[in-house]
Amino acid sequence: MQNLSTILDKAMHRIPLAQQEIIHLLQLTDPAERERLFAAARQQRQRYFADKVFLYGFVYFSTYCRNECAFCFYRNSNNEPVRYRKSKEEIVAISRALAADGVHLIDLTMGEDPAFLANAASGYEDLLEIVQLVKAATGLPIMISPGVVPREVLVRLKQAGADWYACYQETHNRRLYGELRLNQSYDQRWDSKVSAAAIGLLVEEGLLVGVGDCARDTAHSFSRMRELGAAQVRTMSFVPQAGTPLAETVAAGNRREINIIAVMRLLFPDRLIPASLDVEGVSGLKERLAAGANVVTSLIPPQAGLLGVSQSTLDIADGCRTAAGIRPILQECGLTPAAPAEYAAWLDNTRGCRGREAVVCG
Numbered sequence: 089m090q091n092l093s094t095i096l097d098k099a100m101h102r103i104p105l106a107q108q109e110i111i112h113l114l115q116l117t118d119p120a121e122r123e124r125l126f127a128a129a130r131q132q133r134q135r136y137f138a139d140k141v142f143l144y145g146f147v148y149f150s151t152y153c154r155n156e157c158a159f160c161f162y163r164n165s166n167n168e169p170v171r172y173r174k175s176k177e178e179i180v181a182i183s184r185a186l187a188a189d190g191v192h193l194i195d196l197t198m199g200e201d202p203a204f205l206a207n208a209a210s211g212y213e214d215l216l217e218i219v220q221l222v223k224a225a226t227g228l229p230i231m232i233s234p235g236v237v238p239r240e241v242l243v244r245l246k247q248a249g250a251d252w253y254a255c256y257q258e259t260h261n262r263r264l265y266g267e268l269r270l271n272q273s274y275d276q277r278w279d280s281k282v283s284a285a286a287i288g289l290l291v292e293e294g295l296l297v298g299v300g301d302c303a304r305d306t307a308h309s310f311s312r313m314r315e316l317g318a319a320q321v322r323t324m325s326f327v328p329q330a331g332t333p334l335a336e337t338v339a340a341g342n343r344r345e346i347n348i349i350a351v352m353r354l355l356f357p358d359r360l361i362p363a364s365l366d367v368e369g370v371s372g373l374k375e376r377l378a379a380g381a382n383v384v385t386s387l388i389p390p391q392a393g394l395l396g397v398s399q400s401t402l403d404i405a406d407g408c409r410t411a412a413g414i415r416p417i418l419q420e421c422g423l424t425p426a427a428p429a430e431y432a433a434w435l436d437n438t439r440g441c442r443g444r445e446a447v448v449c450g
């Protein structure tokens with residue numbers, strides 16, 4: 089029988105936990121025990137980041153995709169979604185609006201839209217130019233998620249101004265991966281992240297919860313995230329999407345996601361851990377922050393004609409998914425947006441000490 093006090097005490101002293109201890113934390117259901125887990129996670133966040141959080145603006149600039157991920161609304165064969173492709177001018181204008189709203193990073197997210205990838209007439213030139221234009225217009229750090237691209241394209245994306253590369257594995261259980269990311273090589277996707285890290289891009293790794301995964305899978309993913317040296321680790325609860333093979337999946341609630349966020353904080357105390365607004369909108373933010381998250385992602389400007397990934401419209405048109413909209417929730421949690429210079433310093437320190445502990449925010 090695992091003793092929660094012993095496990096939490098080991099975690100707080102950065103003593104590695106056994107897989108069974110990690111699974112025990114992931115599987116907590118008792119409210120009082122979960123609150124002890126969350127309190128420990130908040131204490132670790134405080135130790136490494138004080139009361140500071142980071143805000144990520146989200147520009148989902150193309151909803152076209154050549155892939156057929158079983159969980160995703162934007163899979164190629166789905167006729168349900170609104171398909172759009174924003175122009176470079178629109179992308180820059182939206183990025184400027186996000187910068188004015190006070191975000192720390194511009195997340196240029198896309199489907200694997202053939203118009204921007206290798207076989208496009210312009211090859212990757214348009215994608216590279218978008219990164220350059222957004223960097224020039226905002227001066228902010230940029231995250232890009234084009235899927236698997238050749239190493240030399242990663243190099244050029246970094247030269248163009250990209251700081252982060254997001255290419256989630258969703259799961260490191262190869263059987264499950266094959267059922268989720270149909271016809272997408274597990275190893276190519278993993279190797280693309282390894283290449284990105286090797287050339288100095290910061291890498292984010294993400295898990296999907298509620299798609300047939302188990303706590304043992306999650307614990308295994310933690311060891312892969314550590315092996316990768318991911319600077320940002322995250323998870324999202326699966327949101328069933330109309331028109332997809334998993335549309336009839338019963339949404340499992342957020343308990344597992346919230347527990348994972350807290351355990352991530354204990355295992356990766358100096359890393360960035362998102363609370364995504366794209367799962368439950370702003371109503372889910374407080375719980376995720378209370379579990380130790382220190383990044384709010386998927387801030388989307390109203391009236392920009394942008395859709396979210398899993399919650400395509402929730403809380404967007406009314407302006408709730410903005411820095412101003414979430415500020416009262418941050419205050420309730422005793423948290424405050426970091427200064428842009430603090431985020432830039434964290435990035436520089438993390439780039440400089442890959443794999444070692446990053447510097448504490450003041």
Ligand SMILES: C[S@@+](CC[C@H](N)C(=O)[O-])C[C@H]1O[C@@H](n2cnc3c(N)ncnc32)[C@H](O)[C@@H]1O
Binds near residue numbers: 324
């Ligand atoms: C923003 S999408 C698009 C970026 C890029 N096309 C890719 O697949 O990496 C990236 C992530 O959103 C998450 N996602 C997509 N559909 C989701 C859903 N229905 N519920 C929860 N998360 C979802 C998945 O983890 C996916 O890797």
Ligand SMILES: C[C@H](CCN)[C@@H](N)C(=O)O
Binds near residue numbers: 195367397
């Ligand atoms: C998963 C997306 C980000 C991709 N870099 C966005 N829907 C999010 O919730 O952060």
Ligand code: SF4
Binds near residue numbers: 153157163198199200
């Ligand atoms: S997760 Fe990404 S690659 Fe998969 S279908 Fe959705 S947009 Fe395309």
